[in-house]
Amino acid sequence: MSDVQQRIDDLVKSNRVVLFMKGTAQFPMCGFSGRAIQILKAAGVTDLKTFNVLEDEEVRQGIKDYANWPTIPQLYIGGEFVGGSDIMMEMYESGELQQALAA
Ligand SMILES: N[C@@H](CCC(=O)N[C@@H](CS)C(=O)NCC(=O)O)C(=O)O
Numbered sequence: 001m002s003d004v005q006q007r008i009d010d011l012v013k014s015n016r017v018v019l020f021m022k023g024t025a026q027f028p029m030c031g032f033s034g035r036a037i038q039i040l041k042a043a044g045v046t047d048l049k050t051f052n053v054l055e056d057e058e059v060r061q062g063i064k065d066y067a068n069w070p071t072i073p074q075l076y077i078g079g080e081f082v083g084g085s086d087i088m089m090e091m092y093e094s095g096e097l098q099q100a101l102a103a
């Protein structure tokens with residue numbers, strides 16, 4: 001595994017809920033990332049860790065290879081890739097996201 005893949009692996013395995021996003025939870029820098037934060041809040045997230053890919057070009061590229069997913073935001077729960085903002089919205093509407101966060 002390359003250095004950046006190892007860094008990402010450590011991050012998603014040492015924090016239960018991680019959102020790779022553009023900007024921060026307080027100041028999202030893109031509508032998709034803002035939407036992801038709103039969904040997580042609505043789903044009652046309590047232990048969210050965010051990573052701002054705009055401050056780390058290596059992770060911005062590396063995260064796309066890590067889960068073989070081409071866009072940001074990306075949500076990980078329990079070390080597993082969950083999806084981007086569209087998938088998060090579908091899972092929120094079906095109640096699956098709330099379940100995954102509570103598990
Ligand atoms: N439909 C996507 C929307 C996300 C998206 O299209 N992200 C783009 C624009 S922010 C992206 O990450 N592009 C690559 C990049 O900016 O590095 C989702 O479900 O999350």
Ligand code: FES
Nearest residue numbers: 022029030031032
């Ligand atoms: S930064 Fe332009 S769509 Fe996300």
